[in-house]
Amino acid sequence: MKILLDHHADCNKIFNTVYSPLIAALNVVGSLNVSPLKCVKLLIKAGADVKGVGTVSPLITAVNNGLTDCYKCLLEAGADPDVRDDFGHLPIEIAAYNNRREDVEILLPVTSRTPYVRDWSVDGIIRWVKSMPSVEV
Structure with missing residues (x-):
């Protein structure tokens, strides 16, 4: 390269x-x-x-x-940490869905809070993503 x-x-x-x-x-x-x-x-x-x-x-x-x-x-x-994929998911949500807690911790301070996640914390985001019926990433 x-x-x-x-x-x-x-x-x-x-x-x-x-x-x-x-x-x-x-x-x-x-x-x-x-x-x-x-x-x-x-x-x-x-x-x-x-x-x-x-x-x-x-x-x-x-x-x-x-x-x-x-x-x-x-x-x-x-x-931009607030960019969404084709399914509308933020990078922090993708990290949470893939069980990458360290990545969620890194992305949390740079990602804008979303109104649909009530508990804007590492554990709150992971819980919210895991509670979704079907998440495609």
């Missing part, structure tokens, strides 16, 4: 209508024995857009894939 970026590859080139190099890095790099975090940092340094396209955001992708270090980096670079 560094070689491509050093030769001025477009770090924001969209392919297949919504996928950017950042989204691709978060989805496939781990299977190639390459550090997703290293790729994310290189792409951000090169000017990659951390917001994504529509509801396909790097932050949602990182949370879905359990890439805590990557989404911390994305948040530091300005990713």
Whole structure:
């Protein structure tokens, strides 16, 4: 990736209508024995857009894939923790649904409170998500 970026590859080139190099890095790099975090940092340094396209955001992708270090980096670079996926779920809700308490703890202070979760705490969000009849993430 560094070689491509050093030769001025477009770090924001969209392919297949919504996928950017950042989204691709978060989805496939781990299977190639390459550090997703290293790729994310290189792409951000090169000017990659951390917001994504529509509801396909790097932050949602990182949370879905359990890439805590990557989404911390994305948040530091300005990713929006209040962006929702195609099903209307926030990153913090996805983390809670996937039993990632540490991720919920990290996302809680940066996520805007929602009116439908009465107890806006780590345990409250986890309880609320688990009480939903069917959650697709």
